[in-house]
Amino acid sequence: MEEGVGSCLGEIQALTEIYEEHPTAVEATLLAAGLRWRDLEDPVSTGTDWGDVAAVLEHAPWDAPIRRAVNPKDWPWNDPARDLLAGIVDELRTLQALIGNLSGAKPHQFPEPIKRPVTAGGEHAGAIETGEATLEEIDRILGW
Structure with missing residues (x-):
């Protein structure tokens, strides 16, 4: 899919929703x-933009607070060592x-x-994903 304004706005909407649901874990x-x-x-004076926040949250370590908040039941299974040990x-x-x-x-x-x-697609549960939204949806979410 082509990257564009809709893609960025969808990402902002998804990030805002995650923050509203789990503010302390995001922080x-x-x-x-x-x-x-x-x-x-x-963002001009801090140098932080939505892309920075998305990158940090989407690629947070398996034991990051956001992973624990989004998937409280199964987050330990994101540890590669746990899955390896279970296989052994x-x-x-x-x-x-x-033998016995x-x-x-x-x-x-x-x-x-x-x-x-495991999710239906075969990936571990608890993935953080972003999507697309219209400019009107973003304005509504941000209260503008």
Whole structure:
């Protein structure tokens, strides 16, 4: 899709909605990167613009406050080490079933793998995404 005004406005709307829903988590995540939400009021003197805020929030570390706020139940699964460890446990359990039952264990008798939270698209839950909005929608959200 072509980048344009609609794309930028949609990103601003999405960021504003995230801030309205999780203000302290957004502030804490921005502070870790040396930014503040209020810096957006005067981007010329602060050097902070919407793109900076979007980059920080969209690429926040797996354990950032915004990740915990957006996905409070499953955020620990964004840790690559946790997923790796779960995979190792799954393989060890399967190996134990194979070796422990030399009488001919069937695959349906093997232990179930550890459940991992995954979205319909196969990606981990808790992703922060931005979208598009009209100029009128942005004005309404910002109260202008």
